[in-house]
């Protein structure tokens with residue numbers, strides 16, 4: 001029998017719901033073996049069963065809270081494992097808080113920083129040595145179009161996502177010569193569990209704002225393949241990202257204050 005080519009392994013954080021679950025479905029359909037990470041072990045096990053039965057791929061799970069030290073350590077250990085090296089890391093797990101810094105708690109601020117920033121940095125740091133050694137690999141770090149500017153004054157979510165964009169672009173440039181692509185994925189609004197978990201009201205938000213997670217995944221995988229550093233799916237959000245990036249900050253501040261008044265959001 002001819003030798004089978006080695007299977008490619010992708011590790012996806014926040015794979016029990018929303019965008020992470022969409023990444024898992026698309027990569028399984030493209031015959032990637034998967035490692036799924038999140039806190040809800042039952043949901044992960046159900047997803048693993050379904051994907052392996054449907055696509056004939058190997059799916060394992062790591063139940064881990066990435067806002068904690070033991071959670072990060074467990075996933076780092078898998079990423080350093082060279083016996084079945086992870087070829088694609090999707091740092092997707094993330095949360096929003098929907099409250100301003102003055103009304104927040106130190107516990108919540110620490111949790112968002114650990115999950116949205118520290119875990120992304122640590123897992124990227126853990127996976128790169130085996131990728132540089134093999135001269136192959138990819139990392140998708142999920143940011144947000146909100147990372148291009150302060151759109152909700154007082155919210156620290158945008159600061160965490162700005163880190164992810166700058167971090168990914170900077171590290172991405174330094175590892176390109178080792179055959180590794182690092183992509184910052186910056187979606188606009190998607191109908192996932194994100195808003196409900198953060199307590200963000202969605203009633204009345206116009207239909208055009210909403211992206212479908214499956215299309216975001218397709219755009220991200222295509223942009224990673226093309227070697228792009230930043231992916232902003234859809235023309236409307238590309239325009240928004242460009243405006244946020246290049247409009248003078250004083251003007252952005254005025255628009256975001258007016259926008260918050262228009263949607264009746266409490267000042268942060």
Ligand SMILES: NC(=O)c1ccc[n+]([C@@H]2O[C@H](COP(=O)([O-])OP(=O)(O)OC[C@H]3O[C@@H](n4cnc5c(N)ncnc54)[C@H](OP(=O)(O)O)[C@@H]3O)[C@@H](O)[C@H]2O)c1
Nearest residue numbers: 014016017018019038039040066094144189190192193194
């Ligand atoms: N939805 C949007 O409008 C939107 C827009 C732009 C960017 N994003 C970004 O997209 C990414 C995915 O969000 P989503 O929209 O798919 O949200 P989601 O539906 O709420 O899914 C979040 C995922 O992250 C996991 N997670 C949450 N806290 C975790 C922790 N402490 N440790 C490990 N896993 C954790 C959740 O699983 P468990 O609860 O089982 O742990 C879940 O699988 C996030 O980084 C978010 O910032 C979302």
